[in-house]
Amino acid sequence: MNLNKPTLQNKIARLRINFVNQLPVRLEQAQQQMAILSSESPINVTALQELHRAFHSLNGTGKSFGFTALADVAEHAEHYMQGIIDLSVQAMPSDLLGILSEFLSQLQAQMHILIASDNAQDHTQSSPYFEIGQSDTEIFQGQGPLIYICDDEPEQVHYLVHQLRFLGYNVEHFTDTSSFREAVLTKRPDAVIMDVFFPHGRTAGTDELVSIKDVTGHKLPAIVLSGRKVFEARLSAVRAGCAAYFVKPANPMDLASALDELVGDKLQEPLRILIVDDEPEVAEYHSLILEEAGMLVHQIHHPEKIFEALEVFSPDLMLVDMYMPVCNGAELAAIVRQIPEYVGLPIVFLSTETNAQKQFSAMEAGVDGFITKPVVPAELVSAVALRAERMRTLRGLMARDSLTGLYNHTTTTEILVSSLAHAVRHQEKLVMVMLDLDAFKSVNDTHGHMAGDQVIVALSRLLKHRLRNTDVIGRYGGEEFALLLKDISSDTAEKLVNELREDFSEIIFNVGQKQFSCTFSAGISMYPGCNRAEDLRMAADTALYQAKSQGRNQVVVSKMCDE
Amino acid sequence: MRILVVDDDQLAGEMITAVLEDQGHHVFQAENALHAIELLGQQSAIELIVSDLNMPLMSGIELFRELREQGLNLPFILLSGDDPAALRAKEPNLDACIMKDFSMDESLPAAIDAVMAARDAITC
Structure with missing residues (x-):
């Protein structure tokens, strides 16, 4: 599952789909009001008003979501209805029911068009609104989960904040509970890391979480990070509904897996x-x-x-x-x-x-x-x-690799073929990145396989956090990863992969008392240029090989795919 | 900013909320005018109201007038499926009135900026 925070576009796309899916229910309700209207005499004024509201709502909400054809019909119906309601009961036109059912069948026709066009998804993609700023690595900014850390001792969390950032999280640090509270009310984070003890109270941190829940009505997904192992602190964490309790100094990798668990199960796609x-x-x-x-x-x-x-x-x-x-x-x-x-x-x-x-x-x-x-x-x-x-x-x-949750080799290859076909059909760009950890064998030999797994998981976490929902990440082989980035230029992709490479090289891994870090090399190919799946893969592979032979820890864009 | 969104249509309400939250605002939602008044009673921190026009029981304009009568002078932005000019003529004291359409992700934040700037100009 993708752990990325839903962007506004994704949210709106989902709401549009919901709207289309709700249309049958909305129109059915209108139909029921029609039934009441036609069966009762004198005319049922409440049913008239309900119908007016139904039309109004279809008009307003339809327009909000950009379904103008549907909204236009609803607008006509709404205006007609407004005129009717203003009339006295005696003055109702005799063909009222006929006109209303004509409106309803027009609405139904629009509904079928929307449903037939695969739940409106195509509209959102073709709408100019969704093309804003799709030109640079900016579109990859702020993709990772938003994490607030609240701790009054900056030196204690400095290292942690940095390491979490290199893993692709958006981390903000607050040193007192009031500025933290202000931030939560302005922008709700995906998860919180909270200290318990503050100068103004022995359990001030967890108390703040409880108080925020009382005000907003929602519990913040939270992890406690405490300098103390005492019972009182642990109890306050449980009472504040915190998911996990870490004692300082906490290992950033362990914290990251707890954070992903908190953030991850938010979005379950409907069946x-x-x-x-x-x-x-x-x-x-x-x-x-x-x-x-x-x-x-x-x-x-x-x-x-x-x-x-x-x-x-x-x-x-x-x-x-x-x-x-x-x-x-x-x-x-x-x-x-x-x-x-x-x-x-x-x-x-x-x-x-x-x-x-x-x-x-x-x-x-x-x-x-x-x-x-x-x-x-x-x-x-x-x-x-x-x-x-x-x-x-x-x-x-x-379809997925059990260690990382990324797509496995077979699935990645299948998706490569279908993504390329999609790109060709829609005349979009498609970038393929082959990415390989440098000197991974020596990590395994020196530090053991557990350490090797840690490195693989860290890289997959960084990729999941930093890439967009629509991008594809696969574990292609042992220490080899394949990325499919949709609709961006090879320049943007190169810039992005270089950012990822630099962040990744800053991550510090701990094995017992020893520390080490790791790097990767990458090769980039793209369509148009390479026009077959096999060519894309080969070109990316060749570029990757070149990056390795030029001294590793670098990104090479394939020359075979010049547009 | 803390913003109260009033819309009887749940999806429309969520859409507006998504736009505002994307701008970094903290949003409270009410499904009708009465619920809005209740929320305003509990939440003294709300700084601005965005309301739909046509709702059952009490319309957006009625809500606006009711709040002004109660002496609550919060900035008030009315959303409507129709031509906003007619509404402004009907209720000239509204801070802003904008059309519900697919450009709300731009028109709504712009309206909020304009309203807040106008308010600041008066208080300064």
């Missing part, structure tokens, strides 16, 4: 479910239930569209209706299973079939589970969530 059902209303109903449970749902109503949907949406699970025209559920499952990439994709059937023999023959076609109609919402959610999550975990284990 992605693909529904295949020839009846849109039924698909919509199941989709609502799953969305209600926080999942991201994509529907198709024609089995023929399956390949496109699998590729574009890349679901964690497929929910398929058993009986459909053209091709039934079992056949569809068999088709999907014939594609190597989707052999593991969980497929769950929805059917009225209770006949065990028929269920069994469907199982043979590669179906993982059955849900019998009529569906009990809680059962549907748990059956789907359980299988989809298991799939995710398995996929994660297969």
Whole structure:
């Protein structure tokens, strides 16, 4: 999982997706008000006002997210509605319901357009707003988790602050609790490292954390760093809800892994479910239930569209209706299973079939589970969530390296191919960096394999913190890493990798009483220039080899890829 | 700065919050005018209000007038899906009135700067 702090763009992109996903619910509610309007006489004024509000909200929020076509329809509807509300009940136009349902069906059409275009993600990328300042290494600044350290003895934490910065954290240091408090209220950090004892109180540090929680209503993810091992200090830390307790002097590497644990589990991507059902209303109903449970749902109503949907949406699970025209559920499952990439994709059937023999023959076609109609919402959610999550975990284990959590060799190679294809299609740049630790064998030989692992983990931590969410980091071999940096120039990439190289060389590793540091060399290649995945890799490799032979601890940009 | 955001639409509220937090502000959220008034009672530290116009129970303009009546003179920025000029004509005492659109990430911070600068000019 990516540990980077969500940037504003990411947050907005996510909110836009949420908005699109909520559209069916919003329009359904409007539809209900319509039902009330058409069934009651004299006209129900509350329902009128509710509809007006629904239109207003779609207009305002739609505009805020840049969905102008949808918002324009909503704006017309809102204005029309405002005129109606101002009229007396007797003066209502006779074709009111007809006009309103026309507005609603226009809104529905807009909704389908938005949903069909893969949840609005494409819009955000093509919007000019997202291209601001994408030119220099500035876009990589402030990517790491924001950490506040509050400790009144600067000399005690000076070393720690520096080491954490080299590991890619954004660290700010405060020497008193009041300036710390001010900073937290202005900008909330991702995690806090807090001393317990301050001149103005034996547990002033932890007391401050409790007080901030009372004011803001949120607990700050915190680690206590204390000079004392006494019970009172430890108890105050537990009471303030702190996740870990370190005694000074703390090892920066240990603190970093505690920090990553605190920061890391913030963002769990919603499960992605693909529904295949020839009846849109039924698909919509199941989709609502799953969305209600926080999942991201994509529907198709024609089995023929399956390949496109699998590729574009890349679901964690497929929910398929058993009986459909053209091709039934079992056949569809068999088709999907014939594609190597989707052999593991969980497929769950929805059917009225209770006949065990028929269920069994469907199982043979590669179906993982059955849900019998009529569906009990809680059962549907748990059956789907359980299988989809298991799939995710398995996929994660297969795709990632166990020591670092980075993509493994196989996955990195796959992503390289798909990223390059994406870059070619969208005429974007793609930079590949091959990165190799210098004299790593001697680290292992001199200090032992535990020390070697420490170095690998530190480098992967620095990379995760400093690169963007959209960049790809893979552990390519033992001490070799591959990076894919999207849409930047090779100059920017070179500058960035040099910054990373300098930061990394400052990290001090501890083994027993001994200390050492480590460096890396890197080779950079890019598209356009290298136009095939294999060329990109070869060019980066050759540049890396050159960096090594020129004396290590340096970055070389490939000449083979001149644009 | 500590800013109170009032919007009955949860997603719109979060969007505004994201923009403001990105600017380094500390944001409190209220889902309607009454909740906003309650929060203002508890949180004396709030320095500015950003409110949606059309909300159930009490509109953004009504909230603005209510606060002024209570003697609370905090800077008040109104957001609306419509033409802001008409609203300013209706309530000229508003500090700023801006259009809800996809450029809010720029228009809102700019409005806040302008409002704070105007306020400073008066107090100095």
